[in-house]
Amino acid sequence: MKLVVRVKLLPTPAQASVLEATLTACNEAATWAAQVAFDEGVCKNLPLRRLTYREIKARWGLGAQAAQHAIKKTCDAYTTLAAKLRNGRYGRPCSKRHSRASGKPVVFRAQAAQPYDDRMLSWQHEARTVSIWTTGGRMKNVAFTGMADQLEVLARHRQGESDLLCEGGQWYLLATCEIPEAEPNAHPVSFIGVDLGIVNIAATSDGAKYSGRRINRRRAKDRALRSKLQKKGTKSAKRRATKKCTGREARRNKDINHKIAKRIVAEAARTGRGIALEDLGGIRERVRLRKPQRTTLHSWPFAQLGAFIGYKARRAGVPVVYVDAAYTSQECSQCHHVERGNRPSQAVFACRSCGFVEHADHNSSHNIAHRGWYVWVCGVESTAPALTLIA
Template sequence: MVVKLVVRVKLLPTPLQVSVLEATLSACNEAATWAAQVAFDERVRKNLSLRKLTYREIKSRWGLGAQAAQHAIKKTCDAYTTLAANLRNGLYGRPGSKRHTRVSGKRVVFRPRGAQPYDDRMLSWQHGRRTVSIWTTGGRMKNVAFTGQAGQLEVLARYRQGESDLLCEGGQWYLIATCEISEVEPNTHPAAFIGVDLGIVNIAATSDGETRSGRRINRKRVKDRALRSKLQKKGTKSAKRRAKKYAGREARRNKDINHKIAKRIVVEAARTGRGIALETLTGIRERARPRKPQRTTLHSWPFGQARERSRPGPNSGHRSTA
């Protein structure tokens, strides 16, 4: 079994490097948007077919290298595949509805600073110096510094596989890398354990001193609940539909947060050969006596989901503690 972990490292480019990275992302996304228009007009969604129609033009007009041009085309095809799946699954309403018709009748458009995939021909890592050498429209740019948490950088150096994504978010530059970690041999008697306490203020706190704060998440949940309550009181058909959508969005967010936190704990346990000792929360909703404003928060967080996702497996030294 292979565990996939996404590691995000922060780039520390100089002002000159920033201008080059901005020009590169802009060119790649403009090219992808143009390819999306061609795909829409010609009703072409397959990578090879779209490449025949757009590859040469993208290289000549935007000055992209061979690998960057192919990634821009593939990104376009992937976007249309995702859109088709969302339409098929009813994310935009039923076929024939106004929203479904509007979305299906529009081409895909990419933001100027949307993420751009990089493979090993376009990006190389110098982990000892904590720098990367990255392809840009202005040529190969070397010695771009990066930083991150020590544990994440160690995982990145040992287990990175495949492509990485370059993106700009809030004026900051990041590389998103995928790491693939093979499951360690079953160890029924680990030498030590990572203790994990689950909570609301801190979603998870480990005995290593690492905490995952829930403050920002809880503020978002309060806003979502207030909006759903307002929509439910309104009582119209569209309001009920929107309330249902927001409820599903919160459930998906909670699931995603639990998944990411649990995966990091499992990976750290596997890396260090330790087991995981989880706090027993069975019956917490019956035992706890929170004040009225806190009851919704306590009763709506899926502790059981977090617990299950933290299980490394039947032979990985997992145990519970009261």
């Protein structure tokens, strides 16, 4: 299983200036290569390398490996763009948004991530330093730090490329690690159903609830602040609204999702059970909401929470299955009678057939657990994602 460990670099001011110059040169070269690829209609690695390799080395002073990585990064960016256009990420082919995305070359930020392989980057784990290639030559003794468990994973399982990244003046390395998976539990005694929502971010069939009321109030304040800054109209206000506020909310959401996923997986592993999640693919197209509700529902990263549960479960050997989410909130977990009237309010479930009454989210989680067991009995394997990020 592949994981990406994020470690923080601690360069001196002189080292930081060299790293900044290196990252700027690499991204300027990649932007120029993207322009050539757009003009010539060439997005494959080898043809684009023939057109740009010598010029990149001569103009920006990049080494052979750095030049090749800049070209490959350009090709990967166009591949990702083509996939997004094909999947409707930028709307229909005739829309203005689609035309804007496809009608101009890819541009890389000056501090966008740059890949490094083992020829360009070496790790000294005992000294907690790295030796890294720069446009000014090989720079040694650049200190790094991180959480103890992450550094242990890095030292034991690092394999493949690492990305150099600058965010908010801080320097990071994103290192790919190949971690052996735990022996999967082939005979779970049952499944923990996890119902995802807004009032309660997650509710399990064990009775646990991870409330979202406090978080939603904080998110509402953040949205109000962003709206106020955007209406002000100045460049500094817009920059603060788009970068500082949005980044802070994303980090907070990610931390909450990590904590929820960790607790659910730990309980499943302790009790020898699997985890059943709702398949929420295409929910934005299926669910019709009033405009004030759309931001609340669509802005929480439920897919991220599912991915975190998935990779933590794979590490612990816990099976994960996804089930159809249709009517889980209207179905009685006791008699399985389905009726819209079974939900008299958001929080209450009251079956009109057998009279069973329970909290609506817990009733849904029981239905998800039942469906998860049926899916497992039918022989469907875990669909947990294989790649994610350790924050």
